[in-house]
Amino acid sequence: MNDTRRAVLDALADGPVAGPALADRLGVSRSAVWxxxxxxxxxxxxxxxxxxxYVLAGTPEYGGPAVEFGLDAPFEIEYHDAVESTNDRARELAAEGAADVAVLADEQTGGRGRLDREWSAPSGGVYLSMVLRPDLPPAHAPALTLAAAVATTDAAREAGVPAEIKWPNDVLVGDDGERGGRKLAGILTEMEGEADRVSWVVVGIGVNADVPAEDLPAGATSVRDEVGDxxxxxxxxxxxxxxxxxRTDPxxxxxxxxxxxxxxxxRVRVETSSGDVVGEAVDVAFPGALVVETDDGERVRVHAGDCEHLRPA
Incomplete structure (x- = not known):
């Protein structure tokens, strides 16, 4: 939404306002206002x-202009009813020089998670990929994944879902004693840069939002399934x-x-490229490494891997 249209919308929300008065206020023609x-x-x-x-009498339920209206964050929204992958589209925008654009879709037809795993993304979800150009060294970029997990969890909690985060990138509900709970959301972060600077980061977030239970894979849940509308x-x-x-305070x-x-x-088992790490998860070290205390008392920092919550012995 361009700045003039946003100004028109803000004025209508405070309306009623006559077309000529609005044209004078914004410095555009009456035809442009219309x-x-x-x-x-x-x-x-x-x-x-x-x-x-004119007066604003109602807003659309969803979509790019709807999200931008009243949004207190400097993101432009590019909305799609359906797209193969919001991360793929965000990477295209990043290559074109875009920044602070959020690609949003109602449905993904080729969604994926970590390690190129398939991610079910039916209509009704929140599929969002942010194009960022952070002033961070590449080594600190993993903190953006943690920030996205916190933001997703807080949004879910405000919607009434008692969500929690499982390292490194899953938002869960409940505790089944094994995988850690029912999966509500996942995060996939991709980056391009050099040794001393980040060129761009794409943070992709997939949330099972308004998705009915019958459309979810085994072991998943949705905001709708937990609390309704x-x-x-x-x-x-x-x-x-x-x-x-x-994002500015890692x-x-x-x-x-x-x-x-x-x-x-x-107690966790983390599958890494160099083998499994088993023990108690005792901390997360900046910018996002999981600290596991093994049975022999050694503290191991794990920077990447699949984490499984183990049942008590």
């Missing part, structure tokens, strides 16, 4: 016309706003992650 009003109507906004002028517009806005708060993101994790204090 064209912006019609574009807003086409985007799903209900704009009523009366003797006193979902306001996806509000969910995405809160997620983006919380992430924006955390240390705070790691601290917030510790407060929301289901992994610390659990």
């Amino acid at each position: 064209k912006h009003v019609e574009a807003l109507r086409d985007a799903g906004f209900e704009v009523a016309s009366g003797d006193d002028g 979902v306001d996806r517009r509000a969910f995405v806005q809160r997620l983006l706003e919380r992430f924006d708060e955390l 240390e705070a993101a790691v601290d917030a992650w510790r407060d929301r994790t289901a992994t610390l204090g659990e």
Whole structure:
């Protein structure tokens, strides 16, 4: 949404406002005001016309303009009803020089998770990939994954779901004593850069939001399945706003992650490229390594791997 159209929308929300007065306020022609009003109507906004002028009578439930309206974070939204992968599209935008763009889709037809695993992404979810150009050294970039996990968890909690985070990138509900709980969301972060600087980072988030139970894979849950109706517009806005708060303060993101994790204090097995690490998860070290105390008392930092919560012996 361009700046002029956003200004028109803000004015209509405070309306009623006459077209000529709005044109004078914004420094555009009356014809331009009318064209912006019609574009807003086409985007799903209900704009009523009366003797006193235009007034905003309703907003669309979901979509790019709907999420941008009232969003207190500097993201442009590129919305798709369906796309193969929001991360793929975000990488294209990153290669074109984009920054602070959030690619949002109702459905993904070729979604994937870590290690190129298939990710079920039916209509009704929140599939979001943010194009970022952070002022961070590459070694600190993993903190953005933790920030995204915190933001997703906080949005879920505000929707009424008691979500927690399993290291490194899953948001779960409940505790089945094995995998750690029912999967609500996953995060996939991709980066391009050089040894001393990050060129771009794409943080992809997939949330089972307004997805019915019958459309979910085994071991998964959704916001809808947990608490009922979902306001996806509000969910995405809160997620983006919380992430924006955390992305410039990686240390705070790691601290917030510790407060929301289901992994610390659990006995875990982490599958890594060099073998399994088994023991108690005792901490997460900046910028995101899991610290596991093994049975022989050694503390091992694991930077990447698949984590399984083990049942008590």
